[in-house]
Amino acid sequence: MPPSDAAVLAHTNPVFSLRRVGAMVLRYWYLLRGSWPRFLELAYWPTMQMILWGYINQFMASSSAWVAQGAGVLVSAVLLWDVLFRGQLGVSVSFLEEMWSRNLGHLFVSPLRPGEWVAALFGMSLIRTVIGVVPAALLAIPLFGYSLFDLGLPLAGFFANLIVFGWSLGLVIVALILRYGMGAEGLAWIVVFMLAPVSAVYYPVSVLPGWLQWVALSLPSAHVFEGMRAILFDGTMRWDHLAWAVGLNVLFMGLCTAAFLYSFHQARVRGALLQTGE
């Protein structure tokens, strides 16, 4: 008898397979494209936020010298904040889709490895973030005469640091849900807002009390928003802030990956992969 497909596959089973990552991205894409309300929802919130803060920005520019100095500072802030929020939500919601459909059992008796699954969650988060934030950023140009893309090349650095920080937060939420079950589901929608006050999204870190400034500066997000304001107000690129953001992201991603792997291992100890769901 010739070797079965399975026998052939076993001998060509790589430790990390881009094809399996792609299969999982395809799975989430099928889900997204199958529901136009979900698609619309992705762009709806960032757009509404941008419009709201756009008008606040216009009003503040006429009454505040600080805002007037930095064209579109509040619009930039809200759009970049949404990159962080969407980045985290993209990981958490895709994970929750598996919990809602009780699909983890099937996934992890297939050759899919946890690292490939996480890579797919990150990939889908990137797609969801782009779908959500780019239309809002484009709409800001005709509505308020301000283009986020005027930030230039540093925008790519800001975007990358914020989405990676969002992924770290998303991984921690996945770890907590794997550990505590669906009772922890609500964290997916609230965790990121705990960080908003200390991320100095709409105001400089210097506004915060001294002890809270240290907390703020231990987060990559605060460095990104400080860097963004440096460009908008002074026209200077603060490489020190970018370096801090990258370094802290490496640290957070390492810690959050460890938390995820520990939680995944514990799920195998407790049998949660087969049983967890709604």
Added chain:
Amino acid sequence: MDQCAKQHAIRAVNLTKRYGTARSGAVTAVDGISFTVAAGSVTGLLGGNGAGKTTTISMLLGLLLPTSGTVEVLGVDMVRHRHAALPRMNFSSPYVELPHRLTVRENLTVYGHLYGLKGVKRRVEELAEHLELTRFLERPSGGLSAGQKTRVALAKALLNRPELLLLDEPTASLDPDTADWIRTYLERYRFESGATILLASHNMLEVERLCDDVLMMRQGRIVDRGSPAGLLARYGRTSLEDVFLDIARDRANGDDARREAADAAE
């Protein structure tokens, strides 16, 4: 692959699963079981609710880590190297459904890519034809009847033409006609592929029809083992259901049967 792995598709030694801690009240779901499943055989895993069947299957799949003991599947240590065996096996259970909002084709396509198949589209359509699912391919999986869902789950389980198929109650909640159809399909698959099948079932007629060998579980232990005919003879019964009840209610038919059962389980 060593000679033992060629002979045995599954080998479990002193496999134990304990949940909780001594302080919080430990529950032993599987209690030091040892067994082998011959390559190419169809083996039934029988026992009442809570006997430890699903826990055992979860450990065989590598989804659940044993508290102690070892489990080898297709010659692979499932605790340490399960990814070497997973492409060669598959699993189906009515209690672990495929995502409802994806169509049948989308679900099977995703799993086809996860298993690294060549010609995924062709394989999906081939299986859909074999399992009479072609007209349901574009329908959401969640909108299918129980029988159709079972066939879709079986299609997913057969995508990679597995050498080892683990089935948890493959005909649960199906009407007799659909259940018979599934059993016939499984018989044909086994005949054509030479695959090993381990199935947990509460349907004794199914076990009598499909299985060469039966493992009887009670309270986390294997309490008896044998061919359906051998068990019937040993317990002096005419149906496997009566044997099941004797074992489930711990009323072995006389001392001889009880002693022989203990010997067989060894």
